[in-house]
Amino acid sequence: MKKIVLAYSGGLDTTVIVPWLKENYDCEVIAACGDVGQETDWDKLEARALASGASKFIKLDQKDEFVSKYLMSLVKAGSPYEKKYLLGTSAARPLLAKGLAEVALAEGAQAIAHGCTGKGNDQVRFELGIKAFAPDMEVIAPWRIWEIQSREEEIAYLEKRGIPVPMKKSDSYSRDDNLWHISHEGLDLEDPANEPHYDGMLKMCTTPEKAPDKAEYVSIEFEKGEPIAVNGERLDPVLIVKKLNVIGGRNGIGIVDMVENRVIGMKSRGVYETPGGTIIMEAHDKLEQLCLDKKTLSFKMTVAQRFAEILYEGEWFSPLCTALQAFVDSTQEMVCGTVRLKLYKGSMMSAGTTSPYSLYDASLASFTTGPLFSHKDSTGFINLFGLPTKVRAKLNANIAVHGTAKATDAASPGSTGFTPPSGD
Numbered sequence: 001m002k003k004i005v006l007a008y009s010g011g012l013d014t015t016v017i018v019p020w021l022k023e024n025y026d027c028e029v030i031a032a033c034g035d036v037g038q039e040t041d042w043d044k045l046e047a048r049a050l051a052s053g054a055s056k057f058i059k060l061d062q063k064d065e066f067v068s069k070y071l072m073s074l075v076k077a078g079s080p081y082e083k084k085y086l087l088g089t090s091a092a093r094p095l096l097a098k099g100l101a102e103v104a105l106a107e108g109a110q111a112i113a114h115g116c117t118g119k120g121n122d123q124v125r126f127e128l129g130i131k132a133f134a135p136d137m138e139v140i141a142p143w144r145i146w147e148i149q150s151r152e153e154e155i156a157y158l159e160k161r162g163i164p165v166p167m168k169k170s171d172s173y174s175r176d177d178n179l180w181h182i183s184h185e186g187l188d189l190e191d192p193a194n195e196p197h198y199d200g201m202l203k204m205c206t207t208p209e210k211a212p213d214k215a216e217y218v219s220i221e222f223e224k225g226e227p228i229a230v231n232g233e234r235l236d237p238v239l240i241v242k243k244l245n246v247i248g249g250r251n252g253i254g255i256v257d258m259v260e261n262r263v264i265g266m267k268s269r270g271v272y273e274t275p276g277g278t279i280i281m282e283a284h285d286k287l288e289q290l291c292l293d294k295k296t297l298s299f300k301m302t303v304a305q306r307f308a309e310i311l312y313e314g315e316w317f318s319p320l321c322t323a324l325q326a327f328v329d330s331t332q333e334m335v336c337g338t339v340r341l342k343l344y345k346g347s348m349m350s351a352g353t354t355s356p357y358s359l360y361d362a363s364l365a366s367f368t369t370g371p372l373f374s375h376k377d378s379t380g381f382i383n384l385f386g387l388p389t390k391v392r393a394k395l396n397a398n399i400a401v402h403g404t405a406k407a408t409d410a411a412s413p414g415s416t417g418f419t420p421p422s423g424d
Contacts, residue, residue, distance in 0.1 A: 002027040003109040004140065006054070007100050007126065009033060010045045011175070013115035015166050016154045017142050018052040021113060025140075029053060029113075032103045034060040034096040037067075037179025037238070039203075052163050060099045063179060067237040070095055070316075071180055071277075075284055076225040076335075077328045078300070079308035084258045086274045086281060087311055088181030093122060094316035097129020104137055111138040118144045121263045125314030132317040151186070173201065179241050181254075181274040189269050196257055196271050204245060204273040208252035208346030215344040217351055218247055220283040222339070225332030227280055241276045248275025252346035263313050282348050283339035290358045291335050300331055 004021055008014045008031035021029050031049035035042075046057040070091045080086055104112050112130055116123035118141070127139050148154055151172055158165050174185040182203050188194045198207050220240075221229035227240050235243065248254050254275040259267050288297060303324055310321045337355025341348050364373055399405050 002111070003030060003107060004028070004111045004113050005030045005032050005100060005104040005107060005109045007032065007096065007112070007114040008049055008054070008057070009115070009176075010040065010048050010166055011115070012151060012154050012165070012167060012172065013117075013143070015048065015052050015163065016148070016157050017113060017115050018049065018054050019161055019163065020142055020146060020157075021140070022053050024146075028055045030056045030058060030103070030107055030109065032058045032060065032100055034062045034092075034099045036092045036095065037063050037241075038177045048164070048166060058103055060103070062095055062099060063238050064236075066092060066095055067179060067241055071241070072226050072237065073325055073328070074307070074311060075227070075277075075280055076332050077307040077324070078281065078285060078288065078304045079311065080281070081308040081312045082258070082260050084256050085260060085272060085312075086181065086254075086256075086277045087308065088178060088272065088274055088277065089122070089176045089183055090125065090312045090314075091180065092176075092178050093125035093314060094129045097126045098133055100126070101130050101133035101137065105134055109137075111140050113140040113142065116141060116143065119262070119264065119266065119268075121312065121314070124263045128314040129317065175203075177203070179238065179245075180277050181272055184271040184273075185268065189271060192259055192269055198255070198271075201271065202255070202273060205249045205255050205275050206252050207255075211250065211252040211345045213345075215342050216247065216251055217340060217342055218244070218279065219338055219340040220244075220280065221337070222284065222287055223336050225284065225329075225335040227283070241280070244276030244279045246276075248279045248343070249273075251275075251343040253343055253348060254278035255346065279341065279343075279348065283341060284335070286339045286341075286350055286353050287335055287337050287355060290337065290353050290355050290360055292331060293359060296331055300328070303327060 002025055004025065004027045006014060006017060006021065006029055008018075010033070014031075018029050018031065021027055031054040033045065033049075042059060046059070049057045074087055074091055081090070100112050100114075103109075112134070114123065114126050116126060123141055123144075127141075130137055130139060142148075148157060151174075155165050155172075173187055173189070176183045184196075184201055188197060219231055220227050221232075221234075226237070228234060230240055230243050230247075254273055254277065256272045256274070257269075258272070259269045262268050288300075292300065307321070307324050307328070310316070310318065310324070315321055334357035335355075336357055337353065339353045340351040342351045361372070363371065395405055
């Protein structure tokens with residue numbers, strides 16, 4: 001009998017896939033689920049997997065690695081995808097794929113199955129990750145081969161076989177959750193013209209309207225670009241994210257409704273809740289503004305965009321991703337200090353930033369002239385900095401007068417203000 005390891009979440013798709021695999025492949029199904037901090041009852045999840053026909057349930061504790069390696073990498077890179085999405089699902093998938101491959105090899109399985117649709121991003125992320133660790137492993141994607149066409153048909157499939165449906169029909173959003181975020185897709189969100197029904201949807205955050213009427217202050221301390229303490233309390237990375245999820249969630253922080261471009265080309269709409277992550281990313285950005293020089297910060301913003309695309313597209317294990325992370329890590333050596341933020345009904349405002357490596361010099365920034373700067377120096381700087389503008393203006397004036405841009409006119413000493421050097 002063939003062994004197939006299923007990437008199991010306990011949601012609608014994977015609950016259907018267990019009996020479907022057994023019926024169509026005459027196989028033993030091993031349900032494997034990575035614990036990346038999602039809120040779930042693990043005993044019930046195991047019972048559900050076994051009740052639907054799995055021979056075994058394997059839980060992989062991946063929380064520490066998820067936060068310390070994957071989430072901290074995207075924090076240091078400063079990498080929202082398409083300016084808004086903080087990559088909660090994207091960051092978890094490579095780690096989950098790695099775990100699946102390791103389970104399949106250890107169990108002697110012939111294939112790995114997943115519940116990703118043919119329209120989604122996760123099929124790419126899972127399969128690229130599997131190829132990195134088990135390149136010869138067969139991958140089965142039921143959504144690409146079965147005849148089921150909708151979530152309604154999935155529910156009917158389970159009901160016909162007497163298998164409990166793992167959700168209410170009225171709340172069948174397609175969700176993914178972990179320590180960093182919860183995503184919501186489907187139902188009313190499929191029409192961008194619809195306003196989201198937040199009251200019945202949100203799990204981590206309250207709406208800004210229902211957030212406290214009093215602002216809350218939070219401080220985050222960073223060392224080499226990574227958060228190490230919240231409100232003066234030093235915590236491990238997992239607890240930091242958990243604590244900030246609570247703080248951000250009750251203040252309505254981190255709710256994003258966006259239309260994004262999927263890997264395969266189509267647009268999709270989703271609502272994301274990332275309360276703690278939004279606070280961390282904002283605080284990290286404030287600290288970098290203080291600690292990084294102009295050109296490093298500018299180039300790092302370009303790297304951040306490319307890094308976000310790589311992570312979104314599932315290429316975590318690529319040489320380019322490794323190289324970009326090395327660059328990012330080199331920029332974070334001096335990104336140390338404390339950032340204080342004021343949270344109020346979904347908004348965040350800076351309440352002060354300090355760092356022992358701050359490049360901000362009050363004597364330079366102040367309107368009062370200090371010993372390091374003379375206002376007279378700006379005259380020469382502006383003359384040189386504005387030279388291309390001056391040359392272009394003279395050329396345009398020549399065109400306006402003569403109707404042509406003659407090379408002799410543009411290059412003549414009188415047109416630029418230069419006197420050619422004498423000598424050989």
